[in-house]
Amino acid sequence: MIQRTLPILTFAVLATMVACDKAPDGTDAIQAQAADYILRNGSIATVNNTLDTVTAVAIVNGRIQAVGNDEQVSERAGPETKIIDLDGKVVIPGIVDSHIHALGYGLHISQHVMFSTGEQLTVQDMLDGIEARAKQVEAGQWIYVRGPYSLDFVDERRLPNRKELDVVAPLNPVFINMQGHVGVVNSAAIDLSGVTKDTPDPENGIYVHDPETGELEGTMYEFPAFTPFLRHLPPYSFDVRVNAAREADKVFSRLGITTVVNLWAEPENLAVLQHLEGLNELTVRWSMVYRLAPEVFKGRSASEIEDLFKEYGLPDESDSNWVTVNGVKIIYDGFAEAAYMNDEYLEDRFGEGWKGVAFWDKESMQAVMEVCAANDIQVFVHVAGDRALDDVLETMGAVNDKYKLAGRRWTLEHASTEPTEDNLRQVKELELLVSTQQAMGWSIGKTFKETWGEERGSTFAPNRSWLDALGHPYVKAGSDNRPIDPFIGFWSFVVREDVDGRIGRPDQILAREDVLRMYTANGTYGIFTEDKWGTIEVGKFADMVILSDDIFNVPAAQIRSIQPVMTIVNGEIVYRH
Template sequence: MPYPSSAESADPRGSADFVIRNGTVLTLDRAGRRASALAARHGRILAVGGDREISELAGPDTVILDLAGRTAIPGFVESHSHPVFFGLSLAAAVDAGTPPNESVADLVERVAQAVRDAGPGEWIRGYRYDDTLLSDARHPGRADLDPVSPDNPVLLTHVSGHFCVANSAALRSAGITADTPDPPGGRIARDEHGAPSGLLIESAAFLVSSRLPGQDAGTLADALRLAGAEYARHGVTSVHDTGIGLVGGHDELAAYRRVRTAGQLRTRMTGYLFHELLAGMPAAAPGDVTDAGDPDDRFRLTGIKLIADGSLQGLTGCLADGYTCAPGEHGMMLLEPEDLARRIAAYDGAGWQVAVHGNGDAAIEAIIDAYARLGTPPGRSRRHRIEHCQTVREDQLARMAGHDVLASFFIKHVYYWGDRHRDRFLGPERARRISPLASARRAGVRFGLHSDTPVTPVPPLEGIWCAVARRTRDGFELGPEQAVDVTTALRGYTAEAAYLAGEEADKGTLEPGKLADLTILTADPTTAGAERLRAISVAATIVGGEVVYSGGGTQ
């Protein structure tokens, strides 16, 4: 049934404009307090307590939501996501994922259908193909795509976001030939004759993606709206956009301005600019970047995003020891250590928080080294971050704690790629340590959790289940010693995720004075049991005391 919402008359002396009651309220504060009701006024929490005392704060115009035994928690904070990329993938003509595609032939047929539906010369976009799940166990190439699309440019983006495949028409549009050199931090894959095969690795992918038409501010704003609706549907009230500009450059900031001005940002956005957007103004401070308008409680810029290495599943994550399937391959640094350290120092000096993508332990070492050079300022935390942090070692966790470096762990790797990390990429011992939450907690490293959408699906409850159960797609328990309890996992998507962006005074727990951002669940995750966590539904999502999503169903 739909989530109930009604206005009821109560004590006219009350001051709340929004109340929830008759359920369980998990505050997730440090004391672990629980209540049954909550009141809010002007978008912020007024009081948390029992039904009777909270009802006394209601007035004649108060909106009262009856939880009917359901559970309210702080709104989920997604600490690493790509809203524009996500929205574009939702709108794409080709769903290149597995499922539904089992082979390269399946992908080609979907492209062929999109070409039949498209106009002459129209670009065909697809997202989420995964070569390691296709029965062919390979990337598609221009030789596969050209027969069904000789004239329409085709670009298929890998599920990791670190590769793409282009047909000959798309390669021509970007001027890529056999004579085109590999760009810094990337590689153009070539066939036995030296001609481009269609596969573009890391920065080489931008040679084509930067030529895509129709990625103006209006299109990107539509993508933000699509993504926002999906975040809200899964209980996400705040998103860290870790890479504004990766897809559409400065037009992404203009898109945010459009959506904000129209009052259409369903979730709050905390922005981390892709560092290339500051090219030409390396000393720019957060207040100097005004493309998205003045900051408010729905959008603010706080950080810079750098990318140190690639992806483990693409063999471009930079490892100290080689890949199990290719012992001589160690991956690649997209920014060399000295360049990385120089950039981090410059952005830190300008007042930015820095978030650096690091998957392999060699890349993580370079990131920690760069942060360590900054020193520790007296009386404050820099709160610089390592994103994904997949293969971080015990010695590196100790160094991170010593230098107050935070982590945002890509916990869903355990489920979505755990089997392949164990059997192909990393081997059993390194694979069992991916996203080592228990070790990080023991070392004193503060961390949030994320889904990296659209790389994996949004639902935070799935990520919480991954942190607690450590189960792979094939049902294997991967590194159970790195599992954490449900409350720790919940905090990784709420209180600790808010801390990662310096927003803990406003978000992450349900306490008076904080923003009235809540997620209403159909069951209490702390009592549901590990295996039922993924089955819990989001009944409603509330941002600033306003319902932005209302679902239905009970368990």
């Protein structure tokens, strides 16, 4: 009796489940086999269009074979199927970090002295760390230091200075890079660089001088000032970069991140990732967005830009599901210290009337954007200040007159200041995406208030304004490495606290369901892979994370300490606590 009814039941369940699921490519092939894995007895947030929660999911050949209740999904079990009892735990789709410096992060943790940790530090802690490295390396070797996320993490609210660095590392050039916007070097580095007290400031960069003697203090602001120093750092070998990507992948998997969109990628690193893809070693899907250096691209003709893009291998025609080049990044303005604003900064560190900097002129930016539009290359623009937002939208509007931008999913990175009604209308008309990294409201929040002023600083990342106006899937979430941990990021979106626990603009707080969509489905929409992964639906690649705690129901303060207990990518377990 039982033996006769079972197959019929199985067939009935299968038929209904296939019928109610849209079936992307590959679904038919995966329905005939027994599952590799079944996860059951859980609370699985599918993040499908109706935000359904199910208790079970079956995986076969890297793809999701079935979702539903335990009874339905158990029908997919065969003798070899591994059953994972979730014991009521919450499962979410794999996390997409839509703005990260992923290979850079691998280099930071494997090669650099690393203070971007979220730990509270003193100047002495940093000097001790640099001194320890100086003792390990040979005289003359560069010591590259990743500074803290911001001075909010330093008791004295400053970085070590040139003289202090000279004491702990007299024989080694030292470069402290705080998030690409503030730098400090010692005397050995200054001697090598050729920069002297008489060197004029580069365009959009500043060297700080002792007000009395005029000597270089070793402190500098914005990337153009860094260039003469960075030029002397020896390039990393292929093997070192491969290892850095491996180390980064390990951390990402431990944190539940399954896709990274690299917002400062370099063409020479594509081969690094492709090498690991060839070895079948990647545990994270890497999307590359190449940074366009303004000094290379400004003032170029369309055909020159096209030639440069060809050298970069753009547009990318590959159909890899692991390593793709999505497009290019234009960094239009500065950030906490130099976002381009309509109104003056609170701080006059850079002189009276400081309103930040724009690294591009609008004509050059438009020329690049038009070549991108003509060649179907996706554009991601770093835009932090309100003046920058006005400028970028004006430029995109001009491009839109020749090439319709709707549907191209061009993206505003950061979009950190309150949008005006005009801004919102333009962003909707151009169908732009907004990529937001709220954790910086925690890790740099105090600095924003000090430099931008209380109101603009508290408004940093006006997420509710963007989401209310644009809706899903047009707003997506990332880390910008400050910090990488997506659960600190998630927490930050729903509490908006700075390091002192002060809440900036509580009206901009988001609901947890919205944040989850931004970290998953919306992230894949941003790179045109929403049909392949980003939700837990039949036929999609099986990327998912089992969480230690119920992210929807724990008190908000606890979200930041949630940890993945298991991360699955492409149907394989890549991390297990």
